[in-house]
Amino acid sequence: MQTAAIEVRDLGILFRRNRRGRRSIKDLFGGASRRTRPGEFWALREVSFQVSPGEAIGVIGRNGQGKSTLLKLVAGVLLPDEGRVDVNGGVAPLIEITGGFVGDLTVRENVRLTAGLHGMSKDEVARRYDGIIDFAELDDFQDTPYKHLSNGMKVRLAFSVVSQLEEPILLVDEVLAVGDKAFREKCYTRIDELLAEGRTLFFVSHNERDLRRFCTRGLYLREHRLVMDGPLGDVLDRYNADTGMG
Template identity: 85%
Template sequence: MEASGHAIEVRDLGVRFRRNRRGRRSLKDLFADSSRRSKPGEFWALRDVSFDVRPGESIGVVGRNGQGKSTLLKLVAGVLIQDEGTVRVNGGVAPLIEITGGFVGDLTVRENVRLTAGLHGMPKAEVARRFDGIIDFAELHESIDTPYKHLSNGMKVRLAFSVVSQLEEPILLVDEVLAVGDKAFREKCYKRIDELLSEGRTLFFVSHSERDLRRFCTRGLYLDGGRLVLDGEIADVLDRYNADYDAG
């Protein structure tokens, strides 16, 4: 397939879940059931979703809870596999989703930085070069040899954001990470995202914060009932979402 020039391409995307189980269906279920019709106890978290994202665009995804926003982000990240349609991502991703996942409780902060950065594809020499900057940003100098499981939730978030925001991947996926942490750290996160956007990174951003969406995004995707209701300028998308919310 020839390169299209898009950072992200989504076509007729659909994914379904079972209500009576946690998570996706098992591999046995997937191989045994090739039907695209919903079975009892299943629902479509996303259906018939299509859009393109150009390199360097800043996209905000809006909608009420349970409408498919985080599911869409995980599909773009490759964490979930769709039941219908296609997702094509042209370039590596830096995923700020379920941000503290992947860290090992018994390993120290130092060991976890090396492990998680390596798992994200950062070469050892690059990890060593960026190590002090990661610790500085996370403000964890005094806890560098502390086991991860003994960190506070705020410290864990600071560490995770610091590691992932150092990745040089062209596409940044963010899911509500700016809603955590204290005000001072959020401001550091804002500045870091501004820096990444100034470098021409692509941002795919899920948030309930209208302030953050207006600050970082120029375009919006409004999901309702797992379907794409509106794709347009972020101000227009937020106006439509707010009007629908107020209408109940």
């Protein structure tokens, strides 16, 4: 029996609208009621699904329904308050363009730092460095502090580093929407190549064309719960009908 690349069971996470009403130590370490306190809300609740190795999954829903939160839970950036997330294999996360990068360090220094944080050895970084810079189209900016790059340049650098990782699961949020059209297409070609290698894709997007390009299956989040899991076309039809776009 094939082991799932990602398995999510009865997943739930509480967020707070402000700093008031913070839970006590007792709440955090046993004896906590799952009823919400004032100022709290469930960003996700009772979410369950499995992803097989090599699948390309599109996560769909209106803003504020928990799509990016779900991606961060799979990445291990956030921890659930209920249920569990099991990920079998390493992840290559492209979630936030500033994640892992240091403003005062140069592009060159940030490539070495960030690639190292993702698990690349010094030899691997040295071997892949020129390819990372070339893909990101930042040859003339290698000694420029990261904080002086435009948002588009930051996206190019982040994607270039992450796409060089050999992890089996690729997590992509809508950060690619910041890049220009030509570079976005370059990134999408690279995603096609990774999928052809058998990588697993977990992709959050509002762009129906992009979803249809990469994904065969969809997860539809509404009111912070998973309301449909099925073939991408069927899920998009349901979403468009619910939002009046069908």
